[in-house]
Amino acid sequence: MNIKFTDTAARENIIELKNISQSYDGGKNWIIRGLDLLIEDKPDQGQFVVLLGASGSGKSTLLRYIAGLQTPTEGEVLIKGKSVSDKQRVSMVFQEYSSLPWMTVLDNVALALEYKGMDKKERYIKSMEMIELVGLAGQEMKYAQYPALSGGQLQRVAIARSLIANPEIVLMDEPFGALDIRTRIQMQDMLIDLWQRFNSTIIFVTHDISEAVYLADDIYIMKSPPSIIVEHIDIDLPLRRDHNTKRDKHFTELVQQVEDEMMKVSDMK
Numbered sequence: 297m298n299i300k301f302t303d304t305a306a307r308e309n310i311i312e313l314k315n316i317s318q319s320y321d322g323g324k325n326w327i328i329r330g331l332d333l334l335i336e337d338k339p340d341q342g343q344f345v346v347l348l349g350a351s352g353s354g355k356s357t358l359l360r361y362i363a364g365l366q367t368p369t370e371g372e373v374l375i376k377g378k379s380v381s382d383k384q385r386v387s388m389v390f391q392e393y394s395s396l397p398w399m400t401v402l403d404n405v406a407l408a409l410e411y412k413g414m415d416k417k418e419r420y421i422k423s424m425e426m427i428e429l430v431g432l433a434g435q436e437m438k439y440a441q442y443p444a445l446s447g448g449q450l451q452r453v454a455i456a457r458s459l460i461a462n463p464e465i466v467l468m469d470e471p472f473g474a475l476d477i478r479t480r481i482q483m484q485d486m487l488i489d490l491w492q493r494f495n496s497t498i499i500f501v502t503h504d505i506s507e508a509v510y511l512a513d514d515i516y517i518m519k520s521p522p523s524i525i526v527e528h529i530d531i532d533l534p535l536r537r538d539h540n541t542k543r544d545k546h547f548t549e550l551v552q553q554v555e556d557e558m559m560k561v562s563d564m565k
């Protein structure tokens with residue numbers, strides 16, 4: 297299969313995974329074996345990369361490498377050409393609600409700015425702006441816990457927390473996986489809007505092919521262990537997307553194409 301990576305001669309790569317291998321049992325079994333992934337830096341634009349692959353193919357593991365939470369058994373992980381162990385501006389959103397339930401929405405969002413050393417008044421002003429952007433105005437004094445807030449609202453808090461410090465890289469691991477379909481669609485649209493304001497590079501994991509095509513600039517498909525990236529699909533839909541995009545003939549074709557690739561990959565050894 298032919299994997300086409302973007303031409304990297306002119307631009308820096310924001311993320312480089314080089315010849316990565318992962319074993320959890322001293323090399324008897326390899327979850328990942330010789331995986332390469334280069335993601336080009338587009339500083340003024342950011343980009344939206346979606347990772348697809350069967351459960352257990354190592355998607356969450358790749359995100360943990362990029363977040364600096366884990367180092368691979370073999371290989372190298374570079375963020376903007378530097379070792380990931382250096383302090384990086386990477387933040388992460390999980391499927392499980394990743395906010396602090398004993399704090400209010402406002403304090404949860406403001407906390408991400410406290411680490412940056414911003415003074416209290418400025419922190420709260422910026423946080424309120426962010427809370428409005430994610431559609432939570434009026435909820436800021438509620439505790440970030442269920443059932444005071446719904447599942448969708450809690451993911452809005454998590455997204456606000458992840459974006460407020462303007463990170464270069466945002467990692468999202470099935471963030472909408474637990475939401476009902478209507479909430480999920482609303483969250484997709486909100487994420488598209490936010491992403492265009494923040495220009496971060498987002499690496500997003502999902503099992504939903506239609507969601508993947510709707511959100512992505514690029515989709516990478518991982519095969520089952522020993523895993524590598526087996527396919528890159530360039531999503532050549534307009535940058536600006538909305539409800540109508542999903543009714544576009546080309547959108548439907550891309551969904552079909554990705555589905556076909558996923559079926560091929562599931563038969564690969």
Ligand SMILES: Nc1ncnc2c1ncn2[C@@H]1O[C@H](COP(=O)(O)OP(=O)(O)O)[C@@H](O)[C@H]1O
Nearest residue numbers: 320327349350351352353354355356357358521
């Ligand atoms: N700490 C660990 N110890 C042993 N096996 C692990 C550990 N973390 C992940 N794995 C295994 O690695 C494989 C890939 O896991 P993961 O990255 O979570 O896959 P995905 O997110 O694609 O479902 C799975 O089979 C999982 O059981």
Ligand SMILES: [Mg+2]
Nearest residue numbers: 355356357469
């Ligand atoms: Mg996972």
